[in-house]
Each structure stands twice: as C-alpha cells, then as structure tokens.
Amino acid sequence: MNLADALMSLNPAQREAVTAPAGHVLVLAGAGSGKTRVLVHRIAYLADVEKVDPWRVLAVTFTNKAASEMRARAGTLLGQAERGLWAGTFHGICHRMLRQHAPHAQLPRNFQVLDQDDQLRLVKRVMREMGLSDEDLPHRDAAWFINSSKDEGRRPEVLDAQGQPRRRLQIEIYQAYEKLTRLLGVVDFAEILLRTQEMLLTQREILGHYQRRFAHLLVDEFQDTNAVQYAFVRVLAGEHAQVFAVGDDDQSIYGWRGAKVENVQAFTRDFPKVRTVRLEQNYRSTGTILAAANAVIACNSERLGKNLWTDDKAGALIEIFSGYNEVDEARYVVGRIKASMEADRRPSESAVLYRSNALSRLIEENLIAQRIPYRVYGGLRFFERAEIKDALAYLRLANSPNDDASFERIVNTPPRGIGEQTMQAVRQHANAHSLSLWQSATSASLAAKMTGRARNALTAFAGILQDIRARLEGATLSDAAEHAITLSGLRAFYEASSDSKAESRVENLDQLISAAGSYVFNDEDVAAGLNELESFLANAALEAGDGEADAWEDCVQLMTLHSAKGLEFACVYIIGLEDGLFPSGRSIDDPARLEEERRLMYVGITRARQELLLSFAESRRIHGQEHFAVPSRFLKEIPAELVREIRPRLNVSRGFTPAPRAPRMQLEEPQTLFKLGQSVKHASFGRGVLVSAMGSGENTKLLVNFETVGPKLLMANVAKLEAAA
Numbered sequence: 001m002n003l004a005d006a007l008m009s010l011n012p013a014q015r016e017a018v019t020a021p022a023g024h025v026l027v028l029a030g031a032g033s034g035k036t037r038v039l040v041h042r043i044a045y046l047a048d049v050e051k052v053d054p055w056r057v058l059a060v061t062f063t064n065k066a067a068s069e070m071r072a073r074a075g076t077l078l079g080q081a082e083r084g085l086w087a088g089t090f091h092g093i094c095h096r097m098l099r100q101h102a103p104h105a106q107l108p109r110n111f112q113v114l115d116q117d118d119q120l121r122l123v124k125r126v127m128r129e130m131g132l133s134d135e136d137l138p139h140r141d142a143a144w145f146i147n148s149s150k151d152e153g154r155r156p157e158v159l160d161a162q163g164q165p166r167r168r169l170q171i172e173i174y175q176a177y178e179k180l181t182r183l184l185g186v187v188d189f190a191e192i193l194l195r196t197q198e199m200l201l202t203q204r205e206i207l208g209h210y211q212r213r214f215a216h217l218l219v220d221e222f223q224d225t226n227a228v229q230y231a232f233v234r235v236l237a238g239e240h241a242q243v244f245a246v247g248d249d250d251q252s253i254y255g256w257r258g259a260k261v262e263n264v265q266a267f268t269r270d271f272p273k274v275r276t277v278r279l280e281q282n283y284r285s286t287g288t289i290l291a292a293a294n295a296v297i298a299c300n301s302e303r304l305g306k307n308l309w310t311d312d313k314a315g316a317l318i319e320i321f322s323g324y325n326e327v328d329e330a331r332y333v334v335g336r337i338k339a340s341m342e343a344d345r346r347p348s349e350s351a352v353l354y355r356s357n358a359l360s361r362l363i364e365e366n367l368i369a370q371r372i373p374y375r376v377y378g379g380l381r382f383f384e385r386a387e388i389k390d391a392l393a394y395l396r397l398a399n400s401p402n403d404d405a406s407f408e409r410i411v412n413t414p415p416r417g418i419g420e421q422t423m424q425a426v427r428q429h430a431n432a433h434s435l436s437l438w439q440s441a442t443s444a445s446l447a448a449k450m451t452g453r454a455r456n457a458l459t460a461f462a463g464i465l466q467d468i469r470a471r472l473e474g475a476t477l478s479d480a481a482e483h484a485i486t487l488s489g490l491r492a493f494y495e496a497s498s499d500s501k502a503e504s505r506v507e508n509l510d511q512l513i514s515a516a517g518s519y520v521f522n523d524e525d526v527a528a529g530l531n532e533l534e535s536f537l538a539n540a541a542l543e544a545g546d547g548e549a550d551a552w553e554d555c556v557q558l559m560t561l562h563s564a565k566g567l568e569f570a571c572v573y574i575i576g577l578e579d580g581l582f583p584s585g586r587s588i589d590d591p592a593r594l595e596e597e598r599r600l601m602y603v604g605i606t607r608a609r610q611e612l613l614l615s616f617a618e619s620r621r622i623h624g625q626e627h628f629a630v631p632s633r634f635l636k637e638i639p640a641e642l643v644r645e646i647r648p649r650l651n652v653s654r655g656f657t658p659a660p661r662a663p664r665m666q667l668e669e670p671q672t673l674f675k676l677g678q679s680v681k682h683a684s685f686g687r688g689v690l691v692s693a694m695g696s697g698e699n700t701k702l703l704v705n706f707e708t709v710g711p712k713l714l715m716a717n718v719a720k721l722e723a724a725a
Helices: 001-010 012-018 035-048 066-082 090-100 116-129 139-151 167-185 189-202 202-213 227-235 262-270 287-297 326-341 357-369 386-399 404-410 420-433 436-439 452-472 477-487 490-496 502-517 523-527 530-547 591-606
Strands: 025-029 058-063 086-089 216-219 242-247 273-281 318-325 350-353 372-376 556-560 569-574 608-622 625-628 643-646 679-682 688-692 701-705 710-715
Touching: 001 035, 012 035, 012 591, 025 035, 025 262, 025 386, 025 710, 035 058, 035 066, 035 216, 035 242, 035 350, 058 066, 058 090, 066 086, 066 625, 090 189, 090 227, 090 242, 090 287, 116 139, 116 167, 139 189, 139 227, 189 227, 202 523, 216 227, 227 242, 227 262, 242 262, 287 591, 287 608, 326 569, 350 357, 357 372, 357 502, 357 556, 357 591, 386 404, 386 436, 386 452, 386 477, 386 490, 386 502, 386 530, 404 436, 420 452, 477 490, 477 502, 490 502, 490 530, 502 608, 530 569, 530 701, 569 591, 591 679, 679 701
Parallel strands: 025 242, 025 273, 058 086, 058 216, 216 242, 318 608, 318 643, 350 556, 350 569, 372 556, 569 608
Antiparallel strands: 608 625, 679 688, 688 701, 701 710
C-alpha cells in the first residue's frame, strides 16, 4: 500500500499523531477514534519516512490478539519490511528477554512458566509445608497478595506488616513461595515482568543493548499499565528512545487489578517535552450517544480532558426504562430484543451489559423462555458458577443425603480440614459396606478408625448438614437457600476473601436467594411427585444445561461492563442502574473509586453504535429481601434533552424528556383482569398487591407482593386471584 495514500485517509488529528516529529508523544485516543489505525500507521511512517529499521521499533500492547492484529496490519502497509519488528504483550516481550538472558536473571535456560492453576498448586504446597490451611488464609488470597505485590514491584523483604497479623502471614507465605520458586527455577506471570525489570536495572550491559536497539517504543492502552509496566517503559526508554504512548484516561477501568490511570498524567511529567494529541472524532456512535458519554465523564475531576464528536447524525434518543422491579426490567429488555429481531436485527447486534454478573440470571431466564439464543461473554451462565453450584449442592445433599456427587463437591467447601486422605478412607469404607458417602462419613465404625482431627472435621461437616436439613422443614425456598448459604459458611468465606472475584460471588449467592424466592412451583412437578425444593433444584440443573448458544451462533451477547471494553454493538442495554449496584456500594463514598465507576459507565455508553437503553428497577430483591432502589446518579448526569423515559415514575427526582415510543419497538402489555398496583387476594397467601405482569394469554405470569409471604410469581390462569376490597 502507498503510504502517502494511507496518510491521506487519516483525519487531521490522526495524521498529526502519526507524523509527529521526533520526541515523546501522548495520544489521548477517545473511544472509537481509531487508535489501532494510528499505531500501525505510526510504525509505517517511522519505517518509510523517518527511515527507521523496523527492528529498532518495540510495540507493546495488552493482548495477544491486539499484538497479532498490529503485526498483520503493519505487514499490509510495509510488506516484508515489517520483519524484525518486536510487537507483543508486556508479558510476551519480557518473556522473550528472559529466555535470551536467563542466566543473568538467575534462571535456568529451560525455566518453566506457571499458569494460574500451577501457581495455586504451588501456593497450596507452600502453605501445607508451613502447617497452614485455607482456614488460616485462603490460598487464592495468598496468591492474590503475591501477584499484587509483584505488580507494585515489591519483594517480600521490603513489605511492612503494619502491625496486622493477616498481612504478616501473607508476607511470610510470599517469602516461602519465592524461596521455593527460585529453588525450582519457575516463574509466574507477575514474576516475568518484575524479574525482567530487575535484570535490566542490575545488568547494565543488557540494558544498554536494548536501549541502543530500540529507538522507538510504542505503547497501546497506556491507561492500563501498572507500576512495573510503567517502570519498564521508563528504564527501557532511557535518555534517548522516543515513546509514543496511546491511551485514554477516561477508559481506565482496571484499578482493581493494579492499573494506574495516574501513569497517563505522570507521563507528561516524567518524560521531557511531551507532545499531546487528542483523537476526538468518533467513528462508532451517534451524536446523541456521544453527547451523553461526554456529559457523564465530564463529572470526573481528575482527567486530561477531551470531547468526542462525530460527523454522523444525532440518531435516536437514549431510552431510560424504570421497571417496577428486576423481573419487570428483565422482561422489558428481552421484549425489546425480541422486537428488534422481528424488525430484522440480528441477535448478535444486541448486547446486555451489567456491573455485576449476578444480574444476568433473570435476563437469561427470559431469553430462554423466548427461545432467543445467547452467550455469556467471558464468563459462565448463572447456574454454572462455582459458588451457585456449591450452594445448590448443600441443598441437594440436605434434601437427599445419599447424593454422592454433591457430597464430593462440598465436603471441604469452604475448606474445613477434610483432605484427600480422609476422603479416600470414606470412599473405601463406603465401597466395602455398600454405603453412600454420607452414610460412610457418619458411621461409627469408620469414626473409630479415624484420627481425632479427621473425625472432628467430618463430625463438624455432618453437623452443618443436619442444621441445614432441620431448617428445611416448613421453610420457604428463599429461606432454605439463605440457610444453606449461611450455615455452610459459603457467605462468610467469600466475605472474608480478598480475591478480586469475592464480592461478585457474594452477589451471586444473594441472587440465588432471590431466584428461589421468585420461583414458580408448576403443576407438572407436583404431578411428578416433586416437592418445591426438588422442583427448584431440577429447574436449576436444566437451566445450567440448556439455553446458551454455541460460539459460532448468531446470538445475543451478555457480559459485564468490564468485559465489554474494546467491543461494539448496534444496540446496547445497560441494566441495574441503581446506586449501590452501579455505582457499587463500596464506591459511593470513595471519590477515586467513584470516578473509576463513572469511567466504566462511559465505556458502557460508548459501546453502542445506534441505540442505547438504560434501565433500573424501582425495587429489587437483594439477599432475599425487597429493597426500594435509588436510580443511579449516572442517569442524572445525562442531559434531559438526550433521553426519553419509558414508563415514567410518579416521583422521578429529575425529570427526563418524555416522548412517544418508536412504533416498531412498541411492546404489547400483557392483558390481565387487574391493574398494576391493584390489591388482590389469594386463597393461600392472603392479601397482596399486583406488582407486574409478563407474558400473554395462558403464559401470563403475575408478580404479587403478599403481606404475609412477600413476593410470589404466579401463573395467571391458575392463581385464581380476586380483587381485594
């Protein structure tokens, strides 16, 4: 390809960045502004115009996919001339350096790299040799502490326990782990970066070699660099290399895993005479969507500033839907998706985004009911998540003690000192006497052969199951789920964990309680002789096995907002926009975390090309209890003239601009004999209020909030409701 023609295809800001003269350059690339294009053209410009040999260029990004795309596109522009170019992830580049200089990094030439599972096994081994178990400190927490310390460039000897026993234990495990990895000659992912950085700082000859080789460093997604990655760029650049950093401080959303948005601001201080270029023309979204994104992110104070714009038309208004509750919200969103498909929009052009993956459950249920193919992007469907399967296994075992699969799953989950040796004895005893594992574990004859520690651990586990079983008698489904989650120790285990996924796991467990509370016990299961708990457990197993599309299918995408970064869709639905959910409860009172949550909202908004729907529920069942919700503060930051509200609330705190619905998207409201909000009576549950209705004809379901038993989802044709006086 002719480079001159390629440069003419760029817009003025892109061209300014690509052709910037010698020196350091910071490119603030807004969402959808063509940053990859700029990076690739910069490489071509250096080679074709500045006559820089490609082998003197180092291009670093964050994913192997992005690195491969960069190399391929550079090859298209340069032809064979791109050979010799180093383009890869931080980990890939550093791993390459370590392989070439292993002895200087105190590593054997054939050193092995530990993946996440390998690392966890090694941490377990270290803790076991120290006489520690997961009850002293979960091994995942220990691994998280090790990795986060390395991301900050800190070895155990420089860490201070700060008078905290837990932190002191973490440091001791880190020390023992490091000693073992050095003895074995292995490195984990975080170690690859830290060991390379230390090698460059201590081996001046090696550092000099790379500083002389790389005259130009190009760094993508600069806002996502952590402390070690930023330090690596600084030391490799030295006094002479030119750094071309591309990033967007408004899209820095990975602070929880060590990324430092401050690195973007520090770049202009730490490198001399930095030239800043802003890419603000967006090629993805409509003017209305961009105006909303600009308004929201403008509320952040710590930003370098830019304003996205487009030559495209303003497009449709952003719609804000206020559901009566989360059931109503999910029904409406899936109804909109179905309507768009009937208007010839492909399923894959729609995406449902949420702050917490616990919110996917009701969307999944409605998609399954409507037979709309879907995939949970980068994650598991609700009933396939480990913590959900654990909680359900407790219920299964409490209901059916001879369920060996459930016994195996939860006997040491959360950890309670029942190891493989103890389990082997339980299995052998069960086989020898034709017993189930539960019968074997609770038999007096086996207990007599066990050590005191093993016997006590099994006795404690048996006591937990007996407590859960005792609570099942007469309990509602939601109470049964709550008892299983609490008495098993699952909730306490995750609440005490510092693992990055722990908060999400607790939210999922709460969502399971809500799922149990709204479960409809159908006539078919009654006829089959199942009780309500057995029906719920069977339904969960079926939902875990059906409904999700194959990877190649054209299907609706469900994902967290974090997973959505870098993707785009014609129509985006962001659900659960309530204070405490998004922004999360932990962020509301922390200005720095709140600003990161707002950046996450900005990322979500800018995923949409043509249509954007934002939704919240006026009440939501959390932890088995109904709570009145407060609409997210982010909704109030969108100018009223950009939105229209669907089903306006009676007491909206900040009025949205009402407008007629688009004809092709209008949904048929279910027809019932009652009005929403009307008082009704049920023969068994007594008085209640009709909260919402969904479906049509014989499939109409009614959600009624009863005075005595709380919310119940009922089939309209069998509930036999009467109007209450």
